Amino acid sequence: MVASISVLWLLSLFSMTVSAWQTTYNPNKTLSIGIILFPGFQPLDVIGPLDIIQTLSGSHNMTLSLIWKETGPVWARSPPRRTPPNPDAAIPAAVYPIQAPHILATHTFATAPALDILLVPGGMGNRVLHENGDTAIEDFVAARYRSGELQYLLSVCTGAATLAKSGVLEGRRATTNKAAWAWPTQFGGGGIEWVPTARWTEDGNIWTSSGVSAGIDMTYAFFRKLLGPAAVDRVINAMEYTPHVDEHWDPYSVVHKVPGADAGRSLGDCVGPAGYEFKCASSG
Template sequence: MTKTIAFVLYPGLTPLDLVGPLQVMAGMATVDPSFDVVVVGSDLAPVETDTLVKLTPTHTFDQVTEPFAVIVPGGTAGAFAALADESLLSWIRHVARTAEIVGSVCGGSLILGAAGLLHGRPATTHWASRDLLRKFGAMPVTERWVEDGPVITAAGVSAGIDMALHLVARLAGEQVARTVQVMIEYDPEPPLGGIDWNSDVPEAIEPQVQAMMELGLADHPELLARLTS
């Protein structure tokens, strides 16, 4: 049987959160046709992101009800708005009952938390929002990705590629994962070197996160109060 890997689209997501791991998983599906990759949304209309590009689903939520894996990307204000999108949360809860893998990238873990899937689990997300995981009963960890049972969460944006390569190695073997890594030429060498977490983190990020929460949850003051209390 074909194993369907479903990536979730919702308004305001961060494209690289979805496209990075999707490219990795699509590479696996090219090598191993027992896997199929789809992109799901509430309908088939193009979806606004937090950049200038729009993304279009291949399937609707109603068409994909029992995926082998589901991956939820993060976003900025859109990810916070998604915390109150009951139709999205309901679909995630439903597919999580049977999915062998329930994953997220960046702020997508907050959406998993809002769906009630992280209570008592270790989880990670973008460093600026990591402590918010506690609001959903999760145990925040400082890792590129962390697994707990069927749930795997990745940290900010680019960590989704690392998580996806890990999943390919787990699902199809290390050689396939290495093949995909070479296919996408994933061999990071940042021109300024790695991040110095003791000095590179901007002090002004907390007000920016607060502003994104307020924008995304403007119509949901009770949830906003819960996240900021």
């Protein structure tokens, strides 16, 4: 009798999981994805996730919108700051480059289509926007999220500051770049649980990642959950990228002395090709 009840419970659980999956991703519907741009965005915050999205679009119905105030080239070099920071040994001089790539914005905040997924990157430029009192991105994020239109909202690096200022992180867990920890975590009015040791966080339909390269790991984990391992593992292996799959692995919280960081965890991580079993070489 107990065994029968257990089987029925498992079948019921499986049915609920399938139902939830079907309401999350509809393979017959084109998935509309948007990525925010701004002068001074961090290139890998955008290009890392974008590489995964681009390849996935070969096997899944997707559209991509790159969004800023105006269409056309958006420079990854940050405009000058009103209050330049004091030199910080934890932040290399390359953060203030003399050269950087451009990415073309395809839509403005006014012309962007309905979106299922929206990703917000970080970069020095979002501090310039803040210093100038420019809330255009926060206003767009808040409006699209609160309308119920978005299925998912993602941020990379200090893009979490934008989410915090837009008000959508209240009552949620989030993380951000560890070298820049103090700046994003000042926003939100105390209603955000900032997680000091996390490669990325997932709280409901909002995902946030640590700094720069962590956005690739978060994007991999996100689409693996949304679309399934079979679809995404082959993409990450085609990139020859070995993803960190432990969301709690975060040595940079220790490196950058983030308050509350878990110093008891290993600073190293054993990684390998996605979906394969492998052994880690002995450090001895």
